[in-house]
Amino acid sequence: MEQVHGWVRAARRIAVLTGAGMSAESGVPTFRDAQTGLWSKFDPMQLATEEAFRANPQMVWGWYAFRREMIAKVDPNAGHRALAAFAQRHPGRTTLITQNVDGLHQRAGATHALALHGNIFEDKWLDTPKACCNKEAAAAGSPPYCDQCGNMLRPDVVWFGEPLPLRTLAAAQEAAQACDLMLVVGTSGVVYPAAGLARMAAGKVVIVNTEPTELDEAADAVLRGTAAQLLPQLLED
Ligand code: OAD
Numbered sequence: 001m002e003q004v005h006g007w008v009r010a011a012r013r014i015a016v017l018t019g020a021g022m023s024a025e026s027g028v029p030t031f032r033d034a035q036t037g038l039w040s041k042f043d044p045m046q047l048a049t050e051e052a053f054r055a056n057p058q059m060v061w062g063w064y065a066f067r068r069e070m071i072a073k074v075d076p077n078a079g080h081r082a083l084a085a086f087a088q089r090h091p092g093r094t095t096l097i098t099q100n101v102d103g104l105h106q107r108a109g110a111t112h113a114l115a116l117h118g119n120i121f122e123d124k125w126l127d128t129p130k131a132c133c134n135k136e137a138a139a140a141g142s143p144p145y146c147d148q149c150g151n152m153l154r155p156d157v158v159w160f161g162e163p164l165p166l167r168t169l170a171a172a173q174e175a176a177q178a179c180d181l182m183l184v185v186g187t188s189g190v191v192y193p194a195a196g197l198a199r200m201a202a203g204k205v206v207i208v209n210t211e212p213t214e215l216d217e218a219a220d221a222v223l224r225g226t227a228a229q230l231l232p233q234l235l236e237d
Pocket of ligand 1: 018019020022024025030031032033037044099101117132145157158159160185186187188189190191208209210211212213225226227228
């Protein structure tokens with residue numbers, strides 16, 4: 001811990017990559033934790049793919065509506081707040097990259113977070129919108145739809161098999177390749193290309209996680225503990 005704190009102080013460019021464990025202490029379930037993870041109870045192929053949405057739009061929309069409601073009720077935790085405060089105290093020194101779609105980094109005050117997997121509170125059209133498709137005028141429904149052509153709104157998140165937003169990924173890769181230090185917080189490190197960012201980091205890599213991860217072997221240090229406990233200590237000036 002002491003040593004990593006020293007690395008944080010010395011680093012000129014810090015990249016932070018976060019995953020679902022970052023928000024666990026806010027009360028948002030992770031995906032792969034054995035007992036509590038969403039993917040231990042639900043099949044991602046039936047909920048988080050375009051095919052699933054086309055096959056059963058009402059069910060998939062309903063699942064996202066349920067998650068939106070749940071996330072809207074929780075608050076950023078001490079880890080989110082420590083990251084946002086550090087970035088404010090040290091402008092231009094950190095790049096925050098998140099796989100989370102919950103918007104909690106942003107609500108904690110992290111204005112420039114790179115959201116690799118989108119934002120659960122935003123919608124976009126399932127099919128390429130035509131002139132008649134107007135989000136504000138979408139007909140109410142589950143999901144809402146264009147009453148002219150039937151196009152449906154879907155959550156603006158990255159589903160399995162879909163590409164990541166190009167510019168966001170490019171900015172994240174650039175930050176990884178330019179950093180002296182990367183903190184990898186609360187991610188199992190199994191989903192690519194996000195996990196690949198830790199493998200391409202130019203600087204030292206530090207894992208902050210309660211459990212072993214796929215990225216531990218590629219790291220310079222592994223800190224066992226929770227995001228809300230460890231980040232405020234690590235990011236103290
Ligand atoms: P996972 O659910 O795969 O991993 C969560 C990680 O957080 C695990 O390694 C846990 O040990 C760790 N963890 C749990 N509580 C923690 C805490 N309080 N502090 C620190 N670590 C903790 O979630 P991700 O790695 O984010 O994709 O999953 C990656 C992607 O897979 C997600 O973005 C999502 C999912 O399918 C999309 O939505 C596209």
